Amino acid sequence: MAKQSKRDMLLEAAISIITEKGSDYLTLDAVAERAHVSKGGLLYHFKNKDALIRGLVEYANEKYHQNISYHYNKDEEETGRWTRAFINATKENRDENSSVTSSMLAAQGINPRLLQPLQDSYQEWQENIKNDGIDSIDATIIRLAIDGLWLSEVFGLDALDEPTRTQVMARLLEYSSNQNKSSD
Numbered sequence: 001m002a003k004q005s006k007r008d009m010l011l012e013a014a015i016s017i018i019t020e021k022g023s024d025y026l027t028l029d030a031v032a033e034r035a036h037v038s039k040g041g042l043l044y045h046f047k048n049k050d051a052l053i054r055g056l057v058e059y060a061n062e063k064y065h066q067n068i069s070y071h072y073n074k075d076e077e078e079t080g081r082w083t084r085a086f087i088n089a090t091k092e093n094r095d096e097n098s099s100v101t102s103s104m105l106a107a108q109g110i111n112p113r114l115l116q117p118l119q120d121s122y123q124e125w126q127e128n129i130k131n132d133g134i135d136s137i138d139a140t141i142i143r144l145a146i147d148g149l150w151l152s153e154v155f156g157l158d159a160l161d162e163p164t165r166t167q168v169m170a171r172l173l174e175y176s177s178n179q180n181k182s183s184d
Contacts, residue, residue: 007045010035011059014052018102023109028052053114056103061117064100067093068125079133080176083142086125087176090146091169094153101154134176142172 013035017026028049032042046052071088072081100118107114129143130136149168152158160168
């Protein structure tokens with residue numbers, strides 16, 4: 001296992017604070033304390049709270065891109081391949097996806113302009129889904145279902161037991177494999 005960089009350690013500390021207590025508790029002092037570094041050590045990597053949140057958004061965005069890439073199977077049928085990678089990245093990386101959630105909550109609460117990297121990624125993902133060889137509206141509905149499931153879990157509104165969640169994910173994967181080619 002590769003050694004975690006000091007910067008990533010600080011970001012993980014920030015994520016744990018947001019996850020456990022909420023973004024109101026995200027302070028530079030709290031992050032430094034949680035990461036067991038001096039405030040000066042934190043300021044070396046992040047000059048202020050906006051820089052820390054920008055780092056969180058970029059970190060989360062990169063991790064989610066990596067998860068999608070990991071699940072993108074070049075050997076499977078091309079039609080719907082990207083959509084299935086998106087579904088599997090959400091399905092298989094529930095705990096890791098908390099970094100996306102934490103960064104979004106912090107940015108939205110403190111400086112919504114810092115969400116731009118994630119907004120850009122979602123625009124790219126929507127284009128990928130629309131051009132994935134399946135009906136673009138069906139693909140968009142699948143993406144919105146995945147986003148809805150993820151957000152319902154984030155806010156504790158999921159009300160799904162694990163077998164039902166598994167069946168929902170399986171059905172979405174099935175839909176992404178059995179759709180007609182897009183005609184638009």
